[in-house]
Amino acid sequence: MVSSVLAGMGVALAFTVYVIASGWRSNIQKARKTGLPYIIVPIHPFNPAWQLTFWFWKPLIMAFPKSWWEGWLFVLLPNWEYVTRQEHFKRLGSDSFVVASPGDLTMFTNDADAIHQITMRREAFPKDVARYGVLAMFGSSVLTTEGSVWRMHRKVTSASFNEKNAAHTFAEAIRQTRGMIDLYFRMEGGTANSTKTITTLEHDTMTWALNIIGYVGFGLRLLWPGQELPEGTDPKLVKYGSHDPPPGFSLTFGESLAGVLDSIVTLLVVNWGLLKLLPFSFAKKAHVAKEDYLKYMAEFLHDKMEDVQAGSPPKDGMDIMGQLVRSKYGKGDGKDGQAKLEDSEIIGNAFIMTLAGHETTANTLHFTLLELANNPLAQRRLQKDVDRLFGDSDPSTWDYEKNVNAMLASHIGACINETLRMIPAVTQVPKIVSADSDQALVVGGEKRVLPAGMGITLVALCAQRNPHFWPTKPSERTGAATDLDDYDPERWYRVDSSRGGDSEEAEDEGEDYGGFKGENTSASMFRPARGSFIPFSDGPRSCLGRRIAMVELIAALAVIFQKYSIELAVDAWASDEQVAAMGAQERRQLYRRAQDKCRATIDEATTVITLKLNGGKHVPVRLVRRGSERFVRDEALL
Numbered sequence: 001m002v003s004s005v006l007a008g009m010g011v012a013l014a015f016t017v018y019v020i021a022s023g024w025r026s027n028i029q030k031a032r033k034t035g036l037p038y039i040i041v042p043i044h045p046f047n048p049a050w051q052l053t054f055w056f057w058k059p060l061i062m063a064f065p066k067s068w069w070e071g072w073l074f075v076l077l078p079n080w081e082y083v084t085r086q087e088h089f090k091r092l093g094s095d096s097f098v099v100a101s102p103g104d105l106t107m108f109t110n111d112a113d114a115i116h117q118i119t120m121r122r123e124a125f126p127k128d129v130a131r132y133g134v135l136a137m138f139g140s141s142v143l144t145t146e147g148s149v150w151r152m153h154r155k156v157t158s159a160s161f162n163e164k165n166a167a168h169t170f171a172e173a174i175r176q177t178r179g180m181i182d183l184y185f186r187m188e189g190g191t192a193n194s195t196k197t198i199t200t201l202e203h204d205t206m207t208w209a210l211n212i213i214g215y216v217g218f219g220l221r222l223l224w225p226g227q228e229l230p231e232g233t234d235p236k237l238v239k240y241g242s243h244d245p246p247p248g249f250s251l252t253f254g255e256s257l258a259g260v261l262d263s264i265v266t267l268l269v270v271n272w273g274l275l276k277l278l279p280f281s282f283a284k285k286a287h288v289a290k291e292d293y294l295k296y297m298a299e300f301l302h303d304k305m306e307d308v309q310a311g312s313p314p315k316d317g318m319d320i321m322g323q324l325v326r327s328k329y330g331k332g333d334g335k336d337g338q339a340k341l342e343d344s345e346i347i348g349n350a351f352i353m354t355l356a357g358h359e360t361t362a363n364t365l366h367f368t369l370l371e372l373a374n375n376p377l378a379q380r381r382l383q384k385d386v387d388r389l390f391g392d393s394d395p396s397t398w399d400y401e402k403n404v405n406a407m408l409a410s411h412i413g414a415c416i417n418e419t420l421r422m423i424p425a426v427t428q429v430p431k432i433v434s435a436d437s438d439q440a441l442v443v444g445g446e447k448r449v450l451p452a453g454m455g456i457t458l459v460a461l462c463a464q465r466n467p468h469f470w471p472t473k474p475s476e477r478t479g480a481a482t483d484l485d486d487y488d489p490e491r492w493y494r495v496d497s498s499r500g501g502d503s504e505e506a507e508d509e510g511e512d513y514g515g516f517k518g519e520n521t522s523a524s525m526f527r528p529a530r531g532s533f534i535p536f537s538d539g540p541r542s543c544l545g546r547r548i549a550m551v552e553l554i555a556a557l558a559v560i561f562q563k564y565s566i567e568l569a570v571d572a573w574a575s576d577e578q579v580a581a582m583g584a585q586e587r588r589q590l591y592r593r594a595q596d597k598c599r600a601t602i603d604e605a606t607t608v609i610t611l612k613l614n615g616g617k618h619v620p621v622r623l624v625r626r627g628s629e630r631f632v633r634d635e636a637l638l
């Protein structure tokens with residue numbers, strides 16, 4: 001008996017080994033057939049078990065001679081593209097390479113020409129939505145679907161992303177940025193020339209983005225501590241905007257939203273039934289936030305349905321969820337042939353807009369502020385452009401239509417572009433070769449055939465620093481052969497690239513997928529080669545929110561730098577009294593230390609959903625009224 005069980009187990013084991021080995025061999029053969037350099041790895045980089053346990057295996061593998069693992073281990077390590085940048089593409093002598101594991105085959109590319117073809121041919125290279133499946137936890141959405149279902153989601157959701165709503169978002173971003181600045185100065189009694197050292201910039205920019213997304217997604221006015229809701233706020237909305245949780249809730253709406261976003265990894269990984277039983281504080285926090293968020297969503301959906309059914313006209317402003325409810329329950333149901341979302345899909349889309357539009361925008365503002373503190377020359381140039389465009393005028397009078405293009409064409413737009421180039425929130429965009437048939441693609445100037453079902457990772461971060469597609473010069477800062485690892489907004493004024501230019505029609509662009517149709521960057525600025533600048537992806541599946549994201553970000557920079565400068569805090573090395581007693585040379589040396597530390601900290605960013613400073617890492621800064629700076633007005637500081 002025992003021996004037949006053992007024999008059975010032996011056969012099962014042998015069969016498993018055979019299946020793995022033959023899958024691996026077949027993937028290696030397919031990789032070889034593409035003609036691209038390839039790497040053989042024992043497990044796929046995106047295998048969830050590997051991603052959760054890589055920290056355990058990494059030192060064990062690295063205990064072997066380096067020559068054995070250096071050619072392949074890198075691609076299995078999360079964040080390799082930010083840490084090693086061009087290194088492995090250079091070593092392999094190609095802008096594209098294939099990774100063959102027992103279960104999968106994936107091409108990684110930072111070749112702008114290949115990226116451009118892939119993003120334009122949506123049917124041949126659809127999105128790899130399997131990698132986003134977990135994000136459908138509150139319902140499926142435009143981000144997590146493909147094919148005809150995606151088309152339906154995209155058509156319904158894109159209706160909100162128009163210029164009228166971009167103008168409303170511009171005004172809300174101005175209000176929220178002023179709220180953040182007021183909070184900083186209120187903490188100093190309102191009259192100081194400088195804030196104390198701010199160690200919470202990452203958290204504050206998250207709150208800033210959350211408050212704006214509360215408005216964009218739900219038409220809500222979310223408040224900074226100490227602010228009051230404006231007179232005449234719809235009583236139904238008061239409970240969502242209030243500083244205190246309403247009866248029946250443990251958290252305010254803003255807290256529940258922030259809690260869900262903060263606990264997103266826990267919510268993705270841990271079974272929800274188990275979550276409420278676990279005795280750990282992180283599990284409790286995730287459970288409470290999720291429960292309250294779902295309760296808010298159910299009430300919100302109900303309130304919006306009541307409004308629509310009572311025939312209340314839509315409120316002036318942006319409110320994606322209200323618009324989705326209206327598209328389902330509003331007049332004209334079914335008669336206009338327009339697709340209708342299920343209630344769960346309305347909630348799924350509202351959640352995805354919040355997720356997609358929150359951290360991405362917050363990180364971009366956070367890193368831009370740090371880079372500007374780190375690059376006083378860029379900051380002074382930015383302030384000159386803000387002065388030229390707005391002078392002393394009150395930001396609440398700034399007109400979107402009149403100013404948006406000029407802002408994008410100025411150093412305001414250049415600084416945001418440069419952050420999106422260097423530290424994009426989304427560093428990799430997952431695609432797949434359609435399962436229907438093999439696809440031909442020109443890679444590195446040669447025609448290659450990619451097998452059906454093969455994964456493709458567009459390595460956006462590396463494409464945006466690829467010297468084969470970006471004009472470069474030697475770095476003045478580091479002496480490196482190219483300046484593509486330097487934050488230099490001036491590059492956006494360089495002579496036009498011969499490869500840049502107007503949008504080209506996508507393969508299936510006969511259809512209108514909604515969203516903003518213009519370019520990501522101003523027409524009067526440097527136009528990168530198509531496929532070499534893809535912070536919002538490109539083609540029919542590009543980011544729906546890219547226009548409003550740009551609008552929020554330029555509004556924030558203009559408001560902040562009209563009246564203030566941002567400086568790195570130097571408390572780690574000198575007290576305020578010591579700085580006051582220093583001569584110019586000594587101050588410069590001190591600031592250079594802070595710049596080195598800031599650069600090193602930014603280099604430690606890692607991707608957890610998006611690329612950001614994790615694990616409590618931060619760069620301390622101060623916001624200073626213009627004219628009272630201690631460092632950044634010094635012309636000798638670059």
Ligand code: HEM
Pocket residue numbers: 127142143154216352353354356357358360361364424425426429430534535536537540541542543544545546548549
């Ligand atoms: C700086 C800010 C932002 C960045 C860098 C960014 C980046 C991206 C990228 C790279 C994608 C493509 C993902 C993929 O194909 O795998 C994407 C998709 C998307 N983004 Fe954004 N995003 C930003 C802001 C926003 C905002 C503010 C919203 C909405 C309020 C938004 C909504 C979406 C949606 C709905 C999609 C899915 C589109 C589709 O698949 O059809 N994003 N975003």
